[in-house]
Amino acid sequence: MKRAILFAAALLLSAFATAGPTYTFSVSEGTNPTNVGVITLTQISPSTVNILVDLIDTTAPLPAYGFLNTGGPHAPFAFTVAGLDAGLFISDFIQPVGGDYTLGLFTLNTGGGAATPYGVYGVTLDSDAGNGSVNAYYGDLEFELTRASGLSTDDFIIGPLADAYFAADLTDGRSATGTQAWLIRTGGPSPCPQEPCVPDPQDVPEPGTLALFSLALVGLGFMRRKRA
Numbered sequence: 001m002k003r004a005i006l007f008a009a010a011l012l013l014s015a016f017a018t019a020g021p022t023y024t025f026s027v028s029e030g031t032n033p034t035n036v037g038v039i040t041l042t043q044i045s046p047s048t049v050n051i052l053v054d055l056i057d058t059t060a061p062l063p064a065y066g067f068l069n070t071g072g073p074h075a076p077f078a079f080t081v082a083g084l085d086a087g088l089f090i091s092d093f094i095q096p097v098g099g100d101y102t103l104g105l106f107t108l109n110t111g112g113g114a115a116t117p118y119g120v121y122g123v124t125l126d127s128d129a130g131n132g133s134v135n136a137y138y139g140d141l142e143f144e145l146t147r148a149s150g151l152s153t154d155d156f157i158i159g160p161l162a163d164a165y166f167a168a169d170l171t172d173g174r175s176a177t178g179t180q181a182w183l184i185r186t187g188g189p190s191p192c193p194q195e196p197c198v199p200d201p202q203d204v205p206e207p208g209t210l211a212l213f214s215l216a217l218v219g220l221g222f223m224r225r226k227r228a
């Protein structure tokens with residue numbers, strides 16, 4: 001019983017230490033008009049984060065935006081993660097399923113790449129499709145990124161060689177193609193998501209979680225009294 005309580009306490013403390021809040025990135029700039037879509041980071045587990053790139057309009061036959069290759073230093077999607085990139089992998093590619101779409105396949109590149117003119121990023125999603133809007137993926141991106149050693153939404157940072165949290169090579173389906181970047185993060189404990197300052201719901205533990213955490217603390221206190 002004592003060991004079980006201690007083990008539960010260790011797990012809870014670890015989860016509280018590594019789990020990050022939900023963050024959103026809704027303001028973008030670049031070749032296309034501002035605010036082409038919203039990026040949301042959601043903590044799934046202490047080692048996994050869900051990344052959703054919800055573009056404004058991907059509806060056929062005239063979708064507003066899509067991810068593409070244009071050749072040169074323009075990654076289809078790029079970001080930087082604090083810590084080691086080598087242990088990162090996509091544990092689930094939700095949109096498109098398996099990263100596979102009609103004209104190409106998305107793969108994770110932990111060697112990183114450029115997203116001119118917004119700098120160099122540690123991690124990219126690359127596509128093996130041909131260049132140009134005719135080979136673009138017109139849809140939202142959603143995938144779960146995992147690192148066995150732990151991954152938090154707080155680990156997604158603006159790197160030393162980059163100017164934004166995220167960058168993407170987008171097309172409007174016609175003539176406007178180029179890099180779009182998301183420089184502003186909202187949600188979580190800081191900066192405050194709204195005024196007057198209200199904590200993000202993701203930062204407030206659920207009653208069941210609080211009860212388990214309290215039980216673990218009681219167990220730790222009991223062990224200390226026994227040793228005394």
